[in-house]
Amino acid sequence: xxxxxxxxxxxxxxxxxxxxxxxxxxxxxxxxxxxxxxxxxxxxxxxxxxxxxxxxxxxxxxxxxxxxxxxxxxxxxxxxxxxxxxxxxxxxxxxxxxxxxxxxxxxxxxxxxxxxxxxxxxxxxxxxxxxxxxxxxxxxxxxxxxxxxxxxxxxxxxxxxxxxxxxxxxxxxxx
Amino acid sequence: xxxxxxxxxxxxxxxxxxxxxxxxxxxxxxxxxxxxxxxxxxxxxxxxxxxxxxxxxxxxxxxxxxxxxxxxxxxxxxxxxxxxxxxxxxxxxxxxxxxxxxxxxxxxxxxxxxxxxxxxxxxxxxxxxxxxxxxxxxxxxxxxxxxxxxxxxxxxxxxxxxxxxxxxxxxxxxxxxxxxxx
Numbered sequence: 001x002x003x004x005x006x007x008x009x010x011x012x013x014x015x016x017x018x019x020x021x022x023x024x025x026x027x028x029x030x031x032x033x034x035x036x037x038x039x040x041x042x043x044x045x046x047x048x049x050x051x052x053x054x055x056x057x058x059x060x061x062x063x064x065x066x067x068x069x070x071x072x073x074x075x076x077x078x079x080x081x082x083x084x085x086x087x088x089x090x091x092x093x094x095x096x097x098x099x100x101x102x103x104x105x106x107x108x109x110x111x112x113x114x115x116x117x118x119x120x121x122x123x124x125x126x127x128x129x130x131x132x133x134x135x136x137x138x139x140x141x142x143x144x145x146x147x148x149x150x151x152x153x154x155x156x157x158x159x160x161x162x163x164x165x166x167x168x169x170x171x172x173x174x175x
Numbered sequence: 176x177x178x179x180x181x182x183x184x185x186x187x188x189x190x191x192x193x194x195x196x197x198x199x200x201x202x203x204x205x206x207x208x209x210x211x212x213x214x215x216x217x218x219x220x221x222x223x224x225x226x227x228x229x230x231x232x233x234x235x236x237x238x239x240x241x242x243x244x245x246x247x248x249x250x251x252x253x254x255x256x257x258x259x260x261x262x263x264x265x266x267x268x269x270x271x272x273x274x275x276x277x278x279x280x281x282x283x284x285x286x287x288x289x290x291x292x293x294x295x296x297x298x299x300x301x302x303x304x305x306x307x308x309x310x311x312x313x314x315x316x317x318x319x320x321x322x323x324x325x326x327x328x329x330x331x332x333x334x335x336x337x338x339x340x341x342x343x344x345x346x347x348x349x350x351x352x353x354x355x356x357x
Contacts, residue, residue, distance in 0.1 A: 013334070015231065015232050015233070016231055016232070017231055017333070017334045017337050017338075018231050018232055018233070019231045019337055019341075020305075021228075021233070021234050022301065023298050023301045023302075026298065027326055027333040028333045028334065031332055031333055035330075043291075046291045046294055046295075047274070047278075047287055047290075047291070049294050049298070050287065050290045050291070050294050051267070051270050051271070051274060052267075053294070053297070055263070055266050055267055055270050056190070056191055056192060056193055056262060056263065056266060057190055057191075057193070057260075057262060057263025057266065057267070058200075058233045058234070058235055058236075058263065060232075060233050061233060061236075061260050061263040061264065061267075062263050062267045065263060065264050065267040065268060065271070066267050066270075066271045069267070069268050069271045069272075070271060070275065074268065077264065077267075077268055078264075081260060081264055084232075084233070085232070085233070085236050085256055085260065087231070087232065088230065088231075088232040088233070088236055088237055088240055088256075089240060089252060089256075091230050091231065091232065092227065092230055092232075092237050092240040092241050092244070093240065093241075093244055093252070095226060095229075095230055114340070114341065114344030114345070114348065115337065115340055115341055115344065116305060116308075116309045116315075117309055117314075117315040117316070117318035117319040117322070117340070118318055118319065118322040118336060118337060118340035119305060120302050120305050120306050120309065120319040120322075120323075121318070121319045121320065121321070121322025121323035121324075121325075121326065121336070122322060122323075122326065122333055122336070122337075123298060123299075123301055123302040123305065124299070124302045124319075124323045124327075125322075125323050125326040125327040125333075126298055127295055127298050127299040127302060128323075128327050129327070130291070130294060130295040130298060131292070131295040131299075133291075134291030134292045134294070134295050135292045135295060139288075140288070140291070140292040141292075143289050143292045143293060144292040144293070144295065144296050147292065147293040147296040147297065148296050148300075151296055151297060151300045152300065152303075158297055161293060161297065162290055162293055162294070162297070164293075165289045165290050165292070165293030166286040166287070166289050166290045166293075167286075167289070168289045169285055169286050169287065169288045169289010169290060170282060170285045170286045170289060172285070172288070172289060173284070173285035173288040173289065174281060174282055174285035175281075
């Protein structure tokens with residue numbers, strides 16, 4: 001039970017500081033799950049991101065559910081996911097009233113816009129740690145290069161790109 | 176009650192059919208809330224999105240909480256959030272179960288060896304996309320580079336970096352506004 005509550009509050013912490021949505025949450029999850037608590041390895045972490053990408057729904061919810069489920073089954077999934085959402089109830093309802101009151105105060109307008117450069121830094125650091133553990137030999141360099149071409153030069157959906165890279169991986173590494 | 180259930184079902188549908196989450200959900204939410212159910216005007220909706228995007232957390236859940244509170248009070252937030260997260264919750268547990276069962280098979284391992292480098296590149300492309308919509312001022316570039324270095328090379332907690340950047344932003348912006356007022 002104590003472990004479940006710890007999981008709940010760890011995800012609350014992540015949820016409360018997840019500015020910029022989506023990938024901006026990855027360094028937070030890595031710090032708390034891989035580095036601080038040792039609840040998963042970096043490989044698990046990348047596989048989790050891959051699974052989140054090919055299933056519907058926000059990556060943060062997917063991560064909380066996956067990590068909670070892996071650690072403690074269904075109740076872990078519930079505690080992790082509800083923990084992630086928990087701060088938003090207070091923040092959003094409080095903000096709803098505050099913002100209507102201080103509508104014209106310019107610094108209240110969007111703290112997030114000020115944070116965007118920091119979010120770029122956050123996402124880049126996630127790229128570095130994932131790249132360091134996953135791009136390790138010539139074949140993975142080729143796959144990364146192929147992905148870069150598909151991502152930047154075509155309009156293919158990320159799900160399709162992940163399926164292609166998985167197929168190439170199957171051919172490269174199986175047997 | 177019927178309206179609450181309808182509200183729940185709207186977010187359930189949104190949660191079940193958007194891949195990649197976040198901003199991809201907004202057009203769907205708008206269609207359901209503004210066009211189909213006419214729960215609010217387009218202007219009201221845009222105002223609300225401007226607010227929820229600034230909040231920390233999951234955009235879909237934040238929008239569900241804000242809209243739910245605005246439309247139906249406390250129970251609106253509960254029904255909206257449960258609708259938004261339930262599909263991911265169920266699908267992800269099934270996916271996790273499959274993954275954990277088959278992860279040791281050589282084929283699945285080979286497939287994931289291929290997927291991992293692709294994920295690193297996909298994430299990097301998100302940083303590139305975001306950098307395109309941010310002004311390339313010296314301040315912004317320094318913040319991005321320093322945030323990256325502090326997390327990657329000095330192992331600083333990302334939360335500290337976020338709070339620091341937010342405080343600095345308020346400080347710098349407040350000062351430049353005072354100057355322009357003089």
